[in-house]
Amino acid sequence: MSVWAILVAAGRGERLGLDQPKAFAKLGDEPLLAEPLRRLDACPWVDAIVVVAPAGWEEPAILCAEEIGAGKVSACVAGGETRTDSVRRGLAEVAEDALVVLVHDAARPLVGDEVVERVLEPLREGWDGAVPGVPVADTLKRTDERGGVRESVSREGLWAVQTPQAFAADALRRACSGDGTATDCSGLVEATGGRVRVVEGDPRLLKVTTESDLATVSAWL
Ligand code: CTP
Ligand code: MG
Numbered sequence: 001m002s003v004w005a006i007l008v009a010a011g012r013g014e015r016l017g018l019d020q021p022k023a024f025a026k027l028g029d030e031p032l033l034a035e036p037l038r039r040l041d042a043c044p045w046v047d048a049i050v051v052v053a054p055a056g057w058e059e060p061a062i063l064c065a066e067e068i069g070a071g072k073v074s075a076c077v078a079g080g081e082t083r084t085d086s087v088r089r090g091l092a093e094v095a096e097d098a099l100v101v102l103v104h105d106a107a108r109p110l111v112g113d114e115v116v117e118r119v120l121e122p123l124r125e126g127w128d129g130a131v132p133g134v135p136v137a138d139t140l141k142r143t144d145e146r147g148g149v150r151e152s153v154s155r156e157g158l159w160a161v162q163t164p165q166a167f168a169a170d171a172l173r174r175a176c177s178g179d180g181t182a183t184d185c186s187g188l189v190e191a192t193g194g195r196v197r198v199v200e201g202d203p204r205l206l207k208v209t210t211e212s213d214l215a216t217v218s219a220w221l
Contacts, residue, residue, distance in 0.1 A: 003120065004098040005040050005049045005072075005164070006090035009033050009061065009106035010079020012054065015209050021054040023061070023106050025214060028221055032208065033061060034068050035109035035221070041070040045116050046102065051076040052090040084181045084188065091176055094169065101172050103185045104164040109217055110204045111164055118199040119166035128171035128194035131186045132201030133159030159198050161186065162205040167194075 013022025023033040033051075040046050049070065053061035055078040065073045075093035079086030087103055094101055100123055104111055115132050122130040140153040165185050167175075175188035182188045186196045208214050 002047045002095070002098050003045055003100045003102055003166075004074075004094045004169075005043075005046045005102040005104060006052060006087060006094065007033075007036060007040060007049060007104050007106050008052045008079065008083060008086045008090065010052045010054045010086040011083065011107065013107075016211060016214065021057060022208065023054065024057065025208070027109060027208075027214065027218055030068075031060075031064055032109055032214075033064050033106050036104060036106050036111050037065060037070050037073075038068045039109075039111050040104065041068070041072050043111075043113050043116050045113065045120055046072060048072050048074045048095070048098075050074060050090045050093045052079040052086045053077070054079060082181055083183065084176075084185075087185055087188075088176050091172065098169045100166055101169050102164045102166050103172075105207060107208045108163055108205045109208065110202075110206070110220060112202065112204075115200075115202050115205065116164055116166075119164055122197040122199065123166055123168055127197045129165060129167040129186055129189045129196040130199050131165045131184070131196060132162045132205065133198040134162070134201045134203060136160055160201075161198065162201045162207070 009023035016022050024031045049072045062076050077089050119130040136155045136158040141149045142151050171194045175192045
């Protein structure tokens with residue numbers, strides 16, 4: 001089965017608050033984008049990669065891919081206003097005959113072969129999608145607008161979901177064909193009736209949101 005990866009890196013990184021987009025924040029000596037790109041390029045399960053860069057940053061993204069010798073990069077396109085728009089633009093560059101599309105946040109640099117393998121497995125069993133998740137560990141409360149606790153929420157069956165997320169290409173295309181928006185691709189696929197399974201995620205897939213996340217991921221490199 002041919003597996004295409006879409007690496008979404010087009011966010012502004014407002015919560016990180018740097019002068020440049022988050023994908024070009026320094027992680028070690030390189031732009032953050034280099035780490036997940038190198039890892040996906042080296043992943044034996046990935047055949048081709050589409051990079052979705054911040055508008056106006058396509059050239060630096062291509063340069064970054066060249067510098068690390070990421071030979072599987074097939075296209076680099078500008079993203080959109082929302083993550084969902086960025087995924088749509090990336091998906092437009094995926095080959096017609098792709099069977100599986102893996103969507104990964106560049107903001108989660110430490111993607112590994114094992115988690116890619118885990119999300120691909122359920123597709124062979126007929127699932128429309130699979131996402132990595134970690135069980136929620138903290139106690140959960142629902143509050144009113146003033147922070148007053150209304151209720152405690154059971155953590156049973158609750159997962160914090162990460163990327164890479166894998167989908168049968170036709171299921172993701174169907175899910176992206178409307179004008180819906182969701183914070184992850186699974187949300188779009190679920191909304192169009194797709195069956196998505198959660199598999200074991202990885203705490204090292206921490207999403208870089210703030211400066212302290214960047215420091216944490218740097219320390220894990
Ligand atoms: N993303 C994207 N296009 C957007 C918004 C987000 O490609 N319009 C990507 C980001 O580059 C990131 C992933 O989606 O790899 C997850 O988004 P998030 O962590 O929220 O990143 P940002 O939107 O860049 O950060 P912030 O919300 O703090 O601005
Ligand atoms: Mg965002």
